[in-house]
Amino acid sequence: MTPRQLLPFVDQAHAGGRSSMTCLYRCGNACSHPVPNDSGNEHFEQVVARAVSRRSVLRAGAVGAAAAGVLGTTGWGAVSPAAAAPSARAGAAGGGPLSRFTGIAPTAATTDELVVPDGFNWAPIISWGDPVTRQAPDFDFDDQSVEAQRNQAGYNCDFTALLLDGRGRGGRSGVLAFNNEYTNDELMFRGVAGSADLSDDQLRIVMAAHGMTIVEVRRERPGAPWSYQQGGRRNRRLHSETEFAVDGPASGHDALKTSADPTGTKVLGTLNNCAGGVTPWGTVLSGEENFNQYFDTTGALDPDLHLKRYGITSAGRGWERVDPRFSVATEPNEVNRFGWIVEVDPQDPTSTPVKHTALGRFKHEGATIRLADDGRAVAYMGDDERNDYIYKFISRKKHKPGNLKHNLTLLSEGDLYVAKFTGDGSDDGLYDGSGVWLPLVVNGTSHVSGWTVEEVLIWTRQAADLVGPTKMDRPEDVEANPVTGKVYAALTNNSARQPGQVDEANPRGPNKHGHVIEITERRNDAGALTFAWQLVLIAGDPTDPSTYFAGYDRNQVSPISCPDNVTFDKAGNLWISTDGMPGTLGFADGLYMLPLEGRERGKLKQFLSVPVGAECCGPVISGDERTVLVAVQHPGEVSGASPDNVVSNFPYLGDNQPRPGIVQVYRE
Template sequence: MPESAPRRRLLPLIGGVGGGRSAKTCLYRCGNACFHPAPNKSDNPYFGDIFQGVLSRRTALKGALVGTGAGSLGLAALSPAAADRGPNRPHPSPRPTFKNVLPNNRDEITVPEGYDHHVIVRWGDPVLPGAPEFDFENQTGEAQAQQFGYNCDYVGFFTLDGDHGLLWVNHEYTNEEIMFAGYTDGETADPEWIKVAMAAHGGSVVELERVDGTGQWKLITEGERPFNRRITNETPFRVTGPAAGHELLRTDADPEGVNVLGMLNNCAGGMTPWGTVLSGEENFNQYFVGAPDTESYARYGFPTDYSGRRWDRVDERFDLAKHPNEAHRFGYIVEIDPHDPDSTPVKRTMLGRFKHEGANVNITEDGRVAAYMGDDERFDYLYKFVSDKKYVEGSHKHNMTLLDSGTLYVARLEGNSPAEEIDGTGTLPSDGEFDGTGEWIALCTDAESHVDGFSVAEVLVHTRLAADAVGATKMDRPEDVEPSPVTGKVYCALTNNDAREPGQADEPNPRGPNKFGHVLEIIEDGADSAATTFGWIVPLVCGEPEDDSTYYAGFDKSKVMAISAPDNLAFDKQGNLWISTDGQPGTLQTNDALHVMPVEGRFRGELRTFATVPVEAEACGPLISEDQKTVFLAPQHPGENGTVEEPTSVWPDGGFPRPSVVCAWHKGGRDVGN
């Protein structure tokens, strides 16, 4: 390990609580999804099951690759990274050179020597002008709806001018046990507590100002703050796209099926070239009770009983026995314009309904928009949407229609190694890479379904079932999916999958069980986001470097840091990949962290640790500012395993934990990371 990092006991590759998460995170984040059988019951084959068929197609695939300049050279020709690995090749851009933050269990933010950090905004801070000051012991739903919400996940930042900007933050979920003294369960909870928790979901827009020309930003607390906004579960949303108005979305309160109140469990997201936020509704199933016992509800994990948060006690629409279609109105990518506080947020049905981690866009060679998405569930899928219309710079009205018509795809991946070489241990095959080819399978356009037995609207509402039907590849919890702004390659964080058995391992998911997770790199044909075929490589197989099952793109593992449970991804302007984690305390026995790794050139795979977060917190965000002077990081659920009476974290202010957004910068004014 570099810089005298302490050695840690290697953990066996066996199942654990939520793949490394704490028990309370599993309960409140996703309703204990990992304690239930994976909802994907499809018989989609694993790669090992179809290997003989792949062999028969191998020659045809290689012949097809000749047309793309690959031919018998395989992925090396498709991937500049593969070609650049020789020891004498120059690296294309500055590699991170900061001194590693060492693994720790401190109840604080730790950043490298020469850096500083600042807490920008905390749970309960006033957002709307006139909002009351936070009162931990006497919080009300009305007050919370005007204050910064609870757990802060995705962070987006939009510059207004050189010294002012808008910060968007998702509020993913709440942990009532560390919010309210005496909380035990939703059945007995004070109804006002439930109202506070409901209002603490959603998102916030707050205006920031730069401090003295540095990389530090602070919350503007005085004046009108016209952009500041809270999105809650009571905010009106408009539904667009082919499923809007379909009978599956109609309710007694909304007989037209085009108006929804609120968004739920918003996890990651992305910023569009036209200045909006795309935010993903993830574990939305856990907020409901009384679901019908049918395949379509079971595939999304809706509970049939009456337990959990019990939001139905204060809002009847969350009881699916009474309002079964309310479930179909959540699970979408939502689009929000932070520059217009009076705008109505939109749920884009054309991008499908599943447990969206987020969505990130790229412009295709011919000027259209591609959005990449992951469905964060064990054995679920990777998706892509490509618009029909082209992006028009400066035409906001036109660009706000781009995500309503186009084609929705799901990924099928195949490896290129003999099945017996992929045995679930993480041992590299004889060609030295986990790699292969793939295709984007069309599920539907806005006008035509490509799935037998499904209408267009049914594909978009029951997207998981449609993807099951076309044989998509079962992945290890695909979370954030990010295209590189430098190379156009696409990276997916596959957090973990304790349920994958050794015999279910395949080349794109090479370990079973997969306790530590991995990262996938996709190289689309012609480097065009509109392509329907691609090559792929697994550049990072996470865990302790000393573990033989780990892989750091071929880099010397004595010179890298440990990483587990990759979750959110970001890029700096040099194209280095930043990776935040969600599960290191349970797998590496150290606090979660923000890491950075070059993915091109001589130092591809040299993973370093930039920051660690407080006790039991998850390292969310992250975002590297466009000028690369600031790292935004959003530690959520600090002290997750504690209670109000017995807290396990008191970050950031003492007394009790408060999820917050922080910024970090180099005190000498250098670009962060370099």
């Protein structure tokens, strides 16, 4: 791809590092509202802080480097070869050819280009509006319709899954599934400055652009670029009118019943789907995150403060104009039917996707599965909100390899826990400690005094407040390393945390740049109820002495901010995508690799950067390590941008409008 120009466009970032347009549509300006969690539970930063001041002595040698000041936008070249790592590190980070790339330099946030390392190229696989079904028309920006959008690829894409056919790592066909998290109304239509300007038809198009997209993909040979197949047998769009089943203990509860569904067992649509995971039995999980912003609360009553605790306090996105279920005053229980983990079988386009109430209801970033030693399925989950919690679900039944019918029931019943972290002080020179999974529901019994099982699962946030977990800094993707079994949680940032609220597990307040925590379950068994933990990354400008890169020399690493999604390669290296760097460091968001073992543990280097206004999401490392997939979400999402004032032309297909989509990066 030819390099793109630097665009003279400056956007005022909100407190969380995102542009004002992102904050409006991604999360309903969450950082501008009071933090929903006003419980007295301990902050993770308070756990970490007890060690930080004493540990700063160990960093005395970094003071001189810090005097250089805050990192500028032109002072970094490509990451140089590593100097000698700490002597405690033995061996070298393993990995295939992909891990040996030469890291790129940070990219200015105003660059309209997808930058990849030397020796690599990139190409789009599928973009917003591309036809999915046989009857779908080609995309026409100025001639959109509801029916077309229901058969075309959805809008902003986040979590991405590539499921190959057959058993080989180098398969030539498979299924690509990805979330369509939210829409940018003023980038989708001309003459629109906000949701209030949308016509009824445009509102329905916006609603249809949410959900998920599933398409078949093929390539000529292993390592060759993928192409999606229009009209593939397994192709499917899930949107605002798709029927979902509700299962688990809360299915049929009065709080889930509406005038359209008096049974409380089926829901139309899935909203604000963020991250997710692929189960060992081949299904896709998706988390309903910032669903609160779609509901108009005008005139709604909130005697039990359920709406307040879930941040459901706005006038919505105008959807109630065409569908009254999005008015809380009109249909008070509809909001309780969102905020769940969704499971979809990507191999069967006729199957009914399921919302699993056993996994609790909150702003689910996503869910990823690791099997316990006894075969039970364990789901790790983060509630992406300032000062909210990390959760774990353990299934009652055990996984049966090859038995899909049985395995599809694993997430329907089980035990739900929430994490409490304790720091162990600074004597070991590490940000670390121990933790316990506090029970919420076990063996079909509520462990929250005065609450039923169903109440715990529907209003999980308020139930968790009562048992004393640790407040975290926006826990997003939580995923187990397939090589070591250790679990890694991305904590993006927390503009609301104050200096007096820090702890060893959340060591900065405000936490502008975020961090990554490593959790080691007792005996490395996912079914354990106690764990050890350690921070492996405290993000930011490496010249800042408060940053930490698993003990590696900070002079030899890339700057990074706002870790969001994580994945792993076959050597167990951690790959991190970011969301918010333009507003915190002045650089484009991107994808990074962090070795976790050997002499190069902590040597962070950047693999790619995404275009102006975009966020890097849903990284997938192919099994043969020849290809990396990422979702390029909200390109050109800069305040003041419009179809007549275009900030990004990604994916540079000649139609002169930004179109979010999935891209592949491969060796030339």
